[in-house]
Amino acid sequence: MYAVRRWVVRHSRGFEFIYNVFEPVIACLDPVWRGIGYARVEKPVTAVERAVKGFLFDCKMCGQCALSSTGMSCPMNCPKNLRNGPCGGVRANGHCEVKPEMKCVWAEAWAGSQHMKNGRKIHVVQKPVDFRLRDTSSWLRVVRQIAAKRMAAQGEQK
Ligand code: SF4
Secondary structure, three states: OHHHHHHHHHOHHHHHHHHHHHHHHHHHOHHHHHHHOHHHHHHHHHHHHHHHHHHHHOOOOOOOOOHHHOOOOOHHHOOOOOOOOOOOOOOOOOEOOOOOOOEOHHHHHHHHHHHOOOHHHHHOOOOOOOHHHOOOOHHHHHHHHHHHHHHHHHHHHO
């Protein structure tokens, strides 16, 4: 919902804090997810993620979440799906050239990043969207990445 996602951006610092608490908690559950099987938990976790992030961010379930680098403004709400800043068509009032009733998601992203502790992450260049990952859980992907890094680090220590 547009009003909600704009409210979220205004409170991006709080949402950054919540995510920083949430991420290690779901990452700790890796043995549980593995025990059940990632393939089995994918569907229910995706459903929860879709409901929560859909309400808060108008998430489009791209499966490769960039919110922590985009001021909590989902870049997939850009009609051109731009992941690295605005196009040249932003209107003088900061609104989108395709959807004039909507504030440019990148103008929002910049504003949101200014409130965040780690807001400089907006300068990190995002990879192009991999549409094969659409409708999959970004949360579980992050958990698997963290687990893989942890295992690699443990392997190096041996
Ligand atoms: S970046 Fe992707 S996963 Fe994150 S809120 Fe936007 S569509 Fe959803």
